[in-house]
Amino acid sequence: MRYGEKNCAITGVGISEVSRGSAKSSLELTVDAALDAIADAGLKRSDIDGIATWPGGDGNASGFSPVWIGQLQDALRLKLNWYSNGGESPGQYGAVFNAIGAINAGLARHVLIYRSMYEASARKLAFANSLVKEGERQRGGFAWYAPYHVHAAALQQSLYFNAYVHKSGIRPEQQAMIAINQRRNAGLNPHAIYRDPITLDDYMASPRIAGPLRIYDCDVPIDGSAAIIVSAMDAARDCRNPAIRIEAVGSSMQYRNSWTQLAEVDTQAQPKVAEMMWSRTDLKPKDVDIAELYDGFSFHTLNWLENFGFCERYGAKDFIEGGTRIALEGELPVNTGGGALSGGRLHAYGAVWEGCTQLWGRAGERQVKGDPRVCATSTAGGPLAGAMLLVRE
């Protein structure tokens, strides 16, 4: 086979309790998700020989990434042949791409991938996930923004989203359909945080955060963990579930990797990443049954609808108008579990969990009809982007 991802499959997914404040530690939530995923694949702890995560333990109180690989490996007493974290990768799916490399290199056969968040609890003590480190001079790429009171990703990213509004002409009542559709889906997802429907009036009356972003356009900080098992294809076929093949990935960085010098801020780094993904498969956008698109902010979802080619450049406003096409019963169901906007910020791994749940036909009341087999999923914004096409056998 030409592309290594085709030798790999998702064989199990797991999720912890997801809440706005957990009685469990971040490590225990991660153990819950990991054990859930291992059991789902029909595996035992002793079958896991690799771990990957994004970005890896961050060693601070923000709750953004509280669990180190070492903590989880030790808690589960796993015996690993390979492990790796790494935040400098193509968005949150960098962990999956690393696992694909490890599997193809013969370093592992069943890789446990997790993403844990403890931001809900962290925010009760401080402004978690602030872009500014209090009481010290700022370093790294974001330091170029430091003096301008850029305290949150919402403000920085709204620089890009306002450019998108300017170029696309999208109106607030069109933009609202992303949040409204996902809240409707969340109402059918027992794991989701916010399950009561919202109307266009609710949306238009909600607080503005920055630029075109209202609060319903922003993901929800949570305590929780999601985990998946990525297995070598020959091993996957011995697992409990039908294998979900990783049909194609997009992992490129063809632009300037910069939060200040990114060209074409309205489309962010996604177009070349999507182009790479489609270049590695014979499938086309029309073959996709469901889309689990990154939604740290609603505009990421709008961007991905266009950049994956589900609609034309700046055509997302028309594609989502009225919400029928992207609804569970529509031609392209989008963020079927409520996404991060209503389900909670599991940072793209909630999207993988939901996509696989749908492909395995066990999404209960929100199950997409017609036996969906192909899921397009994506991560991240700004200069970061990653994409995967998943196909159930």
Place this chain on the structure above:
Amino acid sequence: MSGSLPRPLPALDRDNAAYWTGGEKGELLICRCGDCGYYVHPPVRFCPECESRDVAPQPVSGRGSVYTFTINYKQWVPRLPERYVLALVALAEQEDVLLPCNVVNCDPDEVTFGMPVKVLFEQCEDLWVPLFEPEGR
């Protein structure tokens, strides 16, 4: 927006110090290639256009245009101004050099895409932070 909440400040290093301190002499200093004239930003002594290592900070006109902007509404931390503009300004000399900044000395609702702006500086400790205001103020 000065006066209320102190600006968080970047750590200086050998590459970025000129940018953050040139305002003491009223100069916006952007690294430029001595061989081909390309402006290299963020600064590093290497020209990605011609591979020259002869790259050094040079004063520019301080003029540019608003490439994109946004208005902040949320009180992320105490003492933030109620509304302020964050922008990326494209440098007049080379439009792919984008400078994060606040656009000041105007109502946030006056800011538009492509609006001509010029630099001014605000001293913060040992730095002179570049800000931009509408041309003609």
